[in-house]
Amino acid sequence: MLQYIVKRTLVLIPLLLALSIVVFIIIQLPPGDYLTTYINQLRSTGMEVTEDQIKALEARYGFDQPMYMQYLKWMKNLLKGDMGYSFVYNRPVNALVGSRLPATIAISLVSTILIWLIAFPIGFYSATHKYSFGDYAFTGISFFGVSVPEFLLAILIMYLYFLVTRKYAGGLYSDVYAGKPWTWDKIVDMLKHVWIPLLVIAITGTAGLFKTFRANLLDELGKPYVKTARAKGVSNMRLLIKYPVRIALIPFIATVGWMLPGLISGQTVLSMVLSLPTVGPLLITALQNQDMYLAGSIVFVMGLMAMIGTLVSDILLAVTDPRIRNSM
Amino acid sequence: MQDPIKGLQKVNRREMKRRKAAYKAQSEREVDSIYVASQWKLTRMRFKRNRLAVVGFVTLCIIYFIALFANFLAPYGKQDYNANITNMAPHGMHWIDEEGSFSFRPFVYEIVKGYDPVTFAPTYEVDTTQKQYISLFVKGTPYKLFGLIDCDVHLFGVKEAAGPNGGIYGVYLFGTDQAGRDLFSRTLIGAQISATVGLIGVLLSFFLGLIMGGLSGYLGGTVDVIIQRIIDFVISLPTIPLWMALAAAVPSNWPVTKTYFCITLILSLVGWPSLARTVRSKFMSLKNEDYVKAARVAGASTPRIIAKHMVPMFTSHLIASLSLSIPGMILGETSLSFLGLGLRAPAVSWGVLLADAQKFRNVALYPWTLIPGLFVVVTVMAFNFVGDGLRDAADPYL
Numbered sequence: 005m006l007q008y009i010v011k012r013t014l015v016l017i018p019l020l021l022a023l024s025i026v027v028f029i030i031i032q033l034p035p036g037d038y039l040t041t042y043i044n045q046l047r048s049t050g051m052e053v054t055e056d057q058i059k060a061l062e063a064r065y066g067f068d069q070p071m072y073m074q075y076l077k078w079m080k081n082l083l084k085g086d087m088g089y090s091f092v093y094n095r096p097v098n099a100l101v102g103s104r105l106p107a108t109i110a111i112s113l114v115s116t117i118l119i120w121l122i123a124f125p126i127g128f129y130s131a132t133h134k135y136s137f138g139d140y141a142f143t144g145i146s147f148f149g150v151s152v153p154e155f156l157l158a159i160l161i162m163y164l165y166f167l168v169t170r171k172y173a174g175g176l177y178s179d180v181y182a183g184k185p186w187t188w189d190k191i192v193d194m195l196k197h198v199w200i201p202l203l204v205i206a207i208t209g210t211a212g213l214f215k216t217f218r219a220n221l222l223d224e225l226g227k228p229y230v231k232t233a234r235a236k237g238v239s240n241m242r243l244l245i246k247y248p249v250r251i252a253l254i255p256f257i258a259t260v261g262w263m264l265p266g267l268i269s270g271q272t273v274l275s276m277v278l279s280l281p282t283v284g285p286l287l288i289t290a291l292q293n294q295d296m297y298l299a300g301s302i303v304f305v306m307g308l309m310a311m312i313g314t315l316v317s318d319i320l321l322a323v324t325d326p327r328i329r330n331s332m
Numbered sequence: 333m334q335d336p337i338k339g340l341q342k343v344n345r346r347e348m349k350r351r352k353a354a355y356k357a358q359s360e361r362e363v364d365s366i367y368v369a370s371q372w373k374l375t376r377m378r379f380k381r382n383r384l385a386v387v388g389f390v391t392l393c394i395i396y397f398i399a400l401f402a403n404f405l406a407p408y409g410k411q412d413y414n415a416n417i418t419n420m421a422p423h424g425m426h427w428i429d430e431e432g433s434f435s436f437r438p439f440v441y442e443i444v445k446g447y448d449p450v451t452f453a454p455t456y457e458v459d460t461t462q463k464q465y466i467s468l469f470v471k472g473t474p475y476k477l478f479g480l481i482d483c484d485v486h487l488f489g490v491k492e493a494a495g496p497n498g499g500i501y502g503v504y505l506f507g508t509d510q511a512g513r514d515l516f517s518r519t520l521i522g523a524q525i526s527a528t529v530g531l532i533g534v535l536l537s538f539f540l541g542l543i544m545g546g547l548s549g550y551l552g553g554t555v556d557v558i559i560q561r562i563i564d565f566v567i568s569l570p571t572i573p574l575w576m577a578l579a580a581a582v583p584s585n586w587p588v589t590k591t592y593f594c595i596t597l598i599l600s601l602v603g604w605p606s607l608a609r610t611v612r613s614k615f616m617s618l619k620n621e622d623y624v625k626a627a628r629v630a631g632a633s634t635p636r637i638i639a640k641h642m643v644p645m646f647t648s649h650l651i652a653s654l655s656l657s658i659p660g661m662i663l664g665e666t667s668l669s670f671l672g673l674g675l676r677a678p679a680v681s682w683g684v685l686l687a688d689a690q691k692f693r694n695v696a697l698y699p700w701t702l703i704p705g706l707f708v709v710v711t712v713m714a715f716n717f718v719g720d721g722l723r724d725a726a727d728p729y730l
Contacts, residue, residue: 033581151713156705269572273667291580306570
């Protein structure tokens with residue numbers, strides 16, 4: 005088992021290397037390099053930029069060196085934990101991303117758990133009550149869930165909420181609590197806001213997982229061993245929980261892995277619409293302003309999160325399924 | 333098939349005999365046709381039995397029909413604006429007038445602009461005493477049908493835009509945007525980009541996926557390992573941030589067509605791995621089949637084996653997984669354009685139209701801004717239905 009975990013973790017290294025290359029390409033992609041934009045930015049605010057300063061900046065970012073040297077330099081800083089400097093916000097990228105990371109991770113974690121908690125029982129119900137009214141209702145909602153963009157659903161729910169209460173429900177908490185320490189009132193206020201993103205994620209994220217689980221469980225239920233057990237008089241619930249559900253759960257765990265990139269993706273646009281303090285809106289602002297060090301770093305952090313998520317789900321999978329941990 | 337005997341007590345004996353014979357003949361025909369049916373025919377038969385898939389297919393046909401004839405079906409051109417009617421709520425056609433009399437030919441009332449005495453926001457009142465009938469084949473803004481034929485006829489519209497009370501006549505089924513452009517027309521025309529981005533994107537992914545998956549599955553060994561790692565890597569990336577980052581690099585001053593192809597290319601760059609996986613797993617399972625071995629022993633070349641013997645075996649699967657990857661691309665384009673990172677005005681796509689909904693104030697005041705979203709949901713849902721139906725039809729054992 006330990007051997008599997010170590011092996012699986014080592015796979016992460018080439019993946020991270022590939023990710024860093026992709027991110028570096030993203031940083032280099034926009035026409036006109038970072039430095040020119042930065043100098044223009046400084047000049048437009050009325051600051052004098054002398055030749056010496058330009059030279060100093062060039063040396064700092066390694067723009068006077070060939071591309072691969074720039075990459076290595078950037079990589080070296082990245083390993084040291086320095087992700088560069090954002091000229092739009094005039095702050096180090098680390099501080100910017102760091103301030104928004106907790107909310108990002110919290111929302112990802114809570115929504116993953118929420119999706120599991122919802123998808124599992126309704127998938128179980130749908131598969132055991134195939135073609136019942138409830139099954140049709142859940143399947144219908146799941147079809148809607150996979151077809152609607154997260155941001156649209158969020159806007160729609162906000163609009164309906166607005167129609168009923170005449171209140172705006174965006175943000176993570178009301179403006180009065182911004183920058184205040186966490187008190188009980190603030191938590192209550194946050195709960196009044198946080199239900200919209202959670203509801204959106206519950207509808208859009210659950211849909212795919214629900215469909216997989218239902219299909220898997222249905223496949224298992226059709227197998228002869230289930231019939232045999234039934235014929236032998238095993239009680240229905242005991243039979244279901246003990247055999248088919250356990251097997252159908254395996255792909256369920258595996259999906260956490262591929263669900264995470266999607267979750268982080270959807271969250272980006274969702275956060276923008278709901279103005280949540282996650283890295284999503286930061287990425288959008290960064291891209292709109294071509295603040296590429298910030299943008300690249302955020303893509304890197306998001307990719308890292310997705311990869312760690314996949315790693316965790318692979319390990320969980322190996323814990324539950326001996327075939328997997330022995331095959332590697 | 334329903335039993336023909338049931339409920340026939342009242343019908344005379346001869347009729348009963350006739351129906352019985354017809355039923356028998358038909359079921360025999362059906363059995364015969366299954367024995368000789370080709371794989372395509374079987375797939376089609378199974379597909380037709382799936383009601384949701386058929387509904388989805390018909391919906392898609394309608395949407396692509398709309399996209400094809402959008403300029404003709406839309407009463408206004410995509411950039412036609414009327415500064416007097418900004419952010420106006422939908423004003424539909426009427427069949428029944430104030431007195432309750434019904435007219436088969438729909439008509440519109442005159443819309444008179446006013447101002448709210450408190451907020452000075454424009455208000456639009458309907459003057460029910462003045463009406464104008466809708467005309468068919470009205471001459472309007474010139475456009476190019478299919479991008480080739482010069483044309484200025486629109487399916488329907490009003491002949492006279494100016495009303496007698498200083499108001500205007502017009503069909504604004506979905507209302508107007510902040511520049512006073514007709515949202516209905518723009519939504520129809522937006523279908524041209526939104527509905528095709530998925531198709532072209534999938535076509536590009538298709539080639540990438542086919543080549544990578546084919547190489548990986550057929551050659552095996554090191555090539556397989558490397559391609560598998562690449563696929564794992566691309567799949568583990570969060571798509572939307574990556575799309576956003578790549579799309580942001582597309583210069584904003586590029587013409588619409590160039591941006592369109594760039595965005596499509598970006599969408600397909602991330603979309604190919606799932607297709608490559610399907611192709612690979614099919615190649616893996618097929619290459620050890622007896623008939624493939626037989627072909628190899630008979631001296632067929634590798635390209636011939638792939639093209640003649642293996643690809644036809646899983647074409648139906650390919651089409652199914654292709655149609656299942658279109659929704660992601662449509663949603664991707666919508667999200668990107670919504671954020672202003674994909675296509676930008678003057679391009680018209682559903683995402684671009686939805687960008688007006690970015691500010692919640694707009695949605696709260698002018699909720700009809702969200703209508704293009706309905707089209708996105710319906711299109712994507714239809715593709716999902718068709719994709720699911722195709723997958724089940726292509727392989728009933730999966």
